[in-house]
Amino acid sequence: xxxxxxxxxxxxxxxxxxxxxxxxxxxxxxxxxxxxxxxxxxxxxxxxxxxxxxxxxxxxxxxxxxxxxxxxxxxxxxxxxxxxxxxxxxxxxxxxxxxxxxxxxxxxxxxxxxxxxxxxxxxxxxxxxxxxxxxxxxxxxxxxxxxxx
Numbered sequence: 126x127x128x129x130x131x132x133x134x135x136x137x138x139x140x141x142x143x144x145x146x147x148x149x150x151x152x153x154x155x156x157x158x159x160x161x162x163x164x165x166x167x168x169x170x171x172x173x174x175x176x177x178x179x180x181x182x183x184x185x186x187x188x189x190x191x192x193x194x195x196x197x198x199x200x201x202x203x204x205x206x207x208x209x210x211x212x213x214x215x216x217x218x219x220x221x222x223x224x225x226x227x228x229x230x231x232x233x234x235x236x237x238x239x240x241x242x243x244x245x246x247x248x249x250x251x252x253x254x255x256x257x258x259x260x261x262x263x264x265x266x267x268x269x270x271x272x273x274x
Contacts, residue, residue, distance in 0.1 A: 133148055133154070133183070133244075133247050133251035133252050134210070134247075134251070135210065135211060135246060135247055135250060135251050136209065136210045136211060136212055136246065140212060144250075144251050145251075148251045151253035151256070154252070154253065154256060155253075155256055155259045155260055155263070157185060158181065158185045158186075158256065158260045159260050159263045159264060161185045161186035162176065162181070162185075162186055162260065162264055163264065164186070165186050166264075170186075171186075173264075173265075173266055176264065176266050177266045179240070179241055180241045180243075180257065180261070181243075181256075181257040181260045181261055182241065182243075183243050183244035183247060183248075183252060189240065189241030189242075189243075190241070190242060190243070190244060191239065191240050191241060191242055192208070192242075193207060193208050193232075193233050193236055193242045193245050194233065194236035194237050194238065194239045194240070194242050195233075195237070196228075196233065197216065197224075197227065197228055197231060197233055199219060199224070202218075203218045203219040203220040203221075204217075204218055205217045205218065205219060205224065205227050207231060207232065207233055207245065208245055208246045210244065210245075210246030210247065211245075211246035211247075214245070214246065216230070216231050217230075232245075243257060
């Protein structure tokens with residue numbers, strides 16, 4: 126069991142511009158992610174091979190998110206979201222359109238079968254562009270996402 130470290134959340138109480146008040150700088154995030162992964166490798170929570178295979182996760186030190194390649198998020202009132210991490214990624218409403226049609230028309234459908242989609246909700250927003258590559262480089266591993274076998 127591991128703690129999920131997400132200092133970059135943009136949903137819930139952090140939606141709108143609230144996330145900007147708590148999100149560390151790009152430099153601080155890269156250092157934080159690097160330190161967490163170094164700790165994980167040093168304490169055998171993960172291996173360098175596993176890290177190279179899985180890639181860097183949006184959840185610092187945790188398992189990569191692949192939920193946007195596995196389905197959609199449906200709220201209680203029928204609104205279909207690409208990801209629960211961004212409430213403005215509305216794809217439709219199951220009371221107005223069949224869920225299957227919403228699924229097939231979504232970018233999530235195009236992602237199906239992939240592993241480690243990073244974070245479609247936060248990438249380029251609270252997670253700076255290039256973070257995953259910078260952390261992998263500092264750790265001396267190739268970010269070989271989707272190369273697990």
